[in-house]
Amino acid sequence: QVQLQESGPGLVKPSETLSLTCAVSGYSISSAYYWGWIRQPPGKGLEWIGSIYHSGSTYYNPSLKSRVTISVDTSKNQFSLKLSSVTAADTAVYYCAFSKGGAFDYWGQGTLVTVSS
Amino acid sequence: QSALTQPASVSGSPGQSITISCTGTSSDVGGYNYVSWYQQHPGKAPKLMIYDVSNRPSGVSNRFSGSKSGNTASLTISGLQAEDEADYSCSSYTSSSTLVFGGGTKLTVL
Numbered sequence: 261q262v263q264l265q266e267s268g269p270g271l272v273k274p275s276e277t278l279s280l281t282c283a284v285s286g287y288s289i290s291s292a293y294y295w296g297w298i299r300q301p302p303g304k305g306l307e308w309i310g311s312i313y314h315s316g317s318t319y320y321n322p323s324l325k326s327r328v329t330i331s332v333d334t335s336k337n338q339f340s341l342k343l344s345s346v347t348a349a350d351t352a353v354y355y356c357a358f359s360k361g362g363a364f365d366y367w368g369q370g371t372l373v374t375v376s377s
Numbered sequence: 378q379s380a381l382t383q384p385a386s387v388s389g390s391p392g393q394s395i396t397i398s399c400t401g402t403s404s405d406v407g408g409y410n411y412v413s414w415y416q417q418h419p420g421k422a423p424k425l426m427i428y429d430v431s432n433r434p435s436g437v438s439n440r441f442s443g444s445k446s447g448n449t450a451s452l453t454i455s456g457l458q459a460e461d462e463a464d465y466s467c468s469s470y471t472s473s474s475t476l477v478f479g480g481g482t483k484l485t486v487l
Contacts, residue, residue: 355423362411
């Protein structure tokens with residue numbers, strides 16, 4: 261069973277960079293498949309941020325592409341999200357997830373990130 | 378990319394069947410058999426209920442089924458139960474090699 265756990269600051273100042281890490285257990289991140297980030301603003305729907313293939317290829321939401329970087333650290337079996345120049349609109353619960361293809365089979369519990377000065 | 382269109386809310390009585398629609402375009406829902414459905418209870422992470430339009434992951438009740446016609450996908454829940462009350466979201470692969478979600482539908486069991 262794949263397990264994922266997000267970690268990172270719960271409060272980020274406007275214009276700064278949001279950084280989150282997803283620790284993976286139960287599966288080697290370098291073996292196969294996709295690893296993704298999804299967010300959900302309070303009271304709103306899910307928004308796909310981007311995904312990274314085990315080989316390192318990345319895919320980003322066009323609306324966020326200029327500000328997003330997703331990377332993998334195989335030595336720690338984890339992957340990361342960086343979102344630059346954040347504003348209040350980036351306040352959301354951020355989820356990391358595992359996908360064998362188009363669907364996200366396993367999800368982390370989510371972490372709330374608030375953008376505020 | 379635009380979010381897929383779902384009704385904001387649906388409701389049904391225990392034992393009944395309900396259907397939630399998810400409308401996109403020929404560049405996403407209509408163009409690929411990569412539509413997924415997620416169930417989300419308040420304060421919890423989403424749970425995959427249907428993948429590739431109509432497939433159920435192991436452990437998901439067969440009361441949940443998925444289908445697609447043209448640019449619209451549908452999730453049907455039969456024999457509605459109290460524990461089915463949750464938010465349901467669809468997602469689809471797109472022609473730009475990206476993913477897009479719907480706005481979510483709140484299911485109320487009366």
